[in-house]
Amino acid sequence: MNGRKALILDFGGVVTRTMFETHDITERALGLPASSLTWRGPFDPATDPLWVAMQDRRITERDYWLTRAAEVGRLVGEEWSDMQTFVRRARGADAELVLRPEARDAITRAKAAGLRLAILSNELDLFYGIEFRKRFPLIDLFDIIVDATYTGILKPDPRAYELVISQLGLPRTDCVFVDDQKKNIEGAEAVRLPHVHFDVTRPAEGYARALAMLGL
DSSP states (O other): OGGGOEEEEOSTTTTBOOGGGGHHHHHHHHTOOTTOOOOOGGGOGGGOHHHHHHHTTSSOHHHHHHHHHHHHHHHTTOOOOSHHHHHHHHHOSOGGGGBOHHHHHHHHHHHHTTOEEEEEESSIIIIIOHHHHHHSTTGGGOSEEEEHHHHOOOTTSHHHHHHHHHHHTSOGGGEEEEESOHHHHHHHHHTTOOEEEOOTTSHHHHHHHHHHHTTO
16 A cells, blocks of 8 residues: 555755755865854854845745855865855765765655655755765665756746656655755645655654654
């Protein structure tokens, strides 16, 4: 019966730890002094007015991260104009370091129970790069990856959700979508896709709720 249900996950922030949570990895990878990076996004919005601007929709998520990429590039005396450079340099070669432990547990549990697994991302290969994705732990457990890098359809466009539902071949009522961005959750609501608004400060709770909605 579970094979007729699906868990649909955003990638950045849901499957991976956020860049805010891995400042120590970034600083070591780039040879920066500890605590060089002070912006903390949802973990401390007062440190990050740019994050607040994104949440208020005055700038896009891509604009936010491209701005941060340029800032970090300047700290090492380089010009970074794309997210792939930022992620590749900031997170180093070990993709294992950025996998959320809670994601590992939930993904392996879901797969063992026979659930179908999908990623619905606005930026998987655009931000992380193809080689990072290929090295990423558990990526082969996903049945479907819908990546706006190639489709050109960004959440919260309704077509993004309809595309992953279509590829899964399941009724939307048998799927649960998990994302950390409010606007993307609103997009899921608009197409009546069951969902969990993932709180990156409490990841275990988000995964527990999603799995419970799928009968686990």
